[in-house]
Amino acid sequence: MKQTLTTTFTTLINSGNKFFNIKIIIYSILLVFALTFQLHAQNLNIEITENTKTPFLLGKIDKTGLQSDNYKTWFTKNYEDYKPNLELINSFASKLKAYNITLFMGTWCGDSKKQVPRLYKVLEACNFPMNQLTVVAVSRQAHMYKQSPLHEEAGLNIHRVPAVIFYKNGKEVNRIVEHPVQSFEVDIQNITTTNTYKPNYQIAATVDKILKKKGVKGLKKKRKKLLKKYKETVTSMHELNTYGRILYGTNHIDEAIAVFKLNTELFPNEPRSYMSLANTLGVTGQKEKAIKVLEKAIKLHPKNDGLKQNLDVIKSN
Numbered sequence: 001m002k003q004t005l006t007t008t009f010t011t012l013i014n015s016g017n018k019f020f021n022i023k024i025i026i027y028s029i030l031l032v033f034a035l036t037f038q039l040h041a042q043n044l045n046i047e048i049t050e051n052t053k054t055p056f057l058l059g060k061i062d063k064t065g066l067q068s069d070n071y072k073t074w075f076t077k078n079y080e081d082y083k084p085n086l087e088l089i090n091s092f093a094s095k096l097k098a099y100n101i102t103l104f105m106g107t108w109c110g111d112s113k114k115q116v117p118r119l120y121k122v123l124e125a126c127n128f129p130m131n132q133l134t135v136v137a138v139s140r141q142a143h144m145y146k147q148s149p150l151h152e153e154a155g156l157n158i159h160r161v162p163a164v165i166f167y168k169n170g171k172e173v174n175r176i177v178e179h180p181v182q183s184f185e186v187d188i189q190n191i192t193t194t195n196t197y198k199p200n201y202q203i204a205a206t207v208d209k210i211l212k213k214k215g216v217k218g219l220k221k222k223r224k225k226l227l228k229k230y231k232e233t234v235t236s237m238h239e240l241n242t243y244g245r246i247l248y249g250t251n252h253i254d255e256a257i258a259v260f261k262l263n264t265e266l267f268p269n270e271p272r273s274y275m276s277l278a279n280t281l282g283v284t285g286q287k288e289k290a291i292k293v294l295e296k297a298i299k300l301h302p303k304n305d306g307l308k309q310n311l312d313v314i315k316s317n
Contacts, residue, residue: 046149048139057107057137059149062130063120065137071107079117084125088185093126095192098168100132104153105162108140111178112162119164122184145249154250157208159243160201166191177201203230204243207259216258227265237267241276253284264293271297271304282314290314 045065049055055070066075103119105112123133138146138153138161146158156165164176166188173191177199180187190197199205206226210219234240240263247256260277267273274297281290294311301307 048141052141054108056140058139059137060152061107061135061137066107066116066120074113075117077117078114079121082118082121084122085183085185086125088189089122089125092189092192093128096123096126096128096188097132099173099192100134100167101128102134102136102152102165102167103162104136104138104146104148104156104158104165106138106140106146109161111160115162115179115184119162119184122188142249146246147249157205157243159204159246175199201239201243203234203239207240207243207262211252211255211258216254219255219258219262223262223265226262231266234266237263237270237273240266241273244276244280248280253280256280257284264297268300271301271307274307275310278310278314282317287314287317 043059045057045061045068046059047055047065047068047070048058057065057071065071101123103116105116107113123130134152136148136152138148138158146161147153156163160178162176162178166173166175174195174197176184176187176191179200181197181200187197203226207219210222214221240259244256244259244263247253247259257277257280260273260280264273264277274293278290278293278297281287281293291311291314294307294314298304298307298311
């Protein structure tokens with residue numbers, strides 16, 4: 001916008017007409033503002049209807065988009081049904097105004113449909129300044145799964161939605177991942193006071209930090225410690241599996257393979273963990289390694305037809 005205004009002023013100044021009507025200058029400036037506002041409005045609440053079974057919002061959105069025809073049924077119901085804890089809200093409402101919040105969600109996602117209306121209800125009860133809330137709807141389509149057109153999610157480890165990120169003075173303070181640990185009121189009170197809050201999916205957050213700081217080699221070095229720490233606390237292979245899928249989808253292939261390998265060690269009794277690793281190896285041209293992974297898995301799970309079918313597919317390609 002600044003560049004557009006500068007161009008407009010430059011054109012007017014260089015016109016050479018000393019008696020240029022001041023009304024034209026004012027009109028030109030107002031036109032630039034109007035066009036900029038219109039472009040911004042056009043990029044808000046974009047709905048995807050082609051090549052999808054059901055429509056979904058994509059990119060930056062606001063409450064108006066969530067109250068539009070295809071989303072208002074679940075948004076309104078979950079918004080109206082939720083009764084905020086006003087006593088707790090009063091304890092942190094003023095503190096919360098010092099934060100900026102970025103929310104990543106999917107209008108196709110069950111957890112987002114349930115939790116996002118509740119979050120709006122809590123924020124409004126806090127009189128939170130909505131110009132400090134940025135909401136980004138991510139895609140459900142395979143080629144850009146949990147990504148947005150402008151990639152606001154890049155580098156933020158958005159593997160589960162909704163993800164509510166709290167910023168203070170430009171730095172991330174904490175986040176709520178997929179759903180509150182207790183409730184939005186309890187969780188936000190912690191984040192804005194003691195900030196001892198630990199969001200869901202700690203293993204994905206830990207692995208992400210290791211990969212960003214030390215890369216795949218660093219993750220391999222930390223393997224034994226991670227297995228010891230999380231072997232009994234991670235309850236589902238999907239915690240890392242989804243994270244690995246995001247890595248693969250954003251072209252971090254080596255990192256995805258390393259994560260899938262770790263997942264097979266965390267969940268050796270889960271055939272799907274081996275399938276994720278083998279399929280990733282297979283589609284990246286590492287056919288022999290993929291075959292070895294599946295043959296090992298079949299020895300552990302000789303009655304699993306899915307593994308055998310997976311092996312036949314990889315061998316035939």
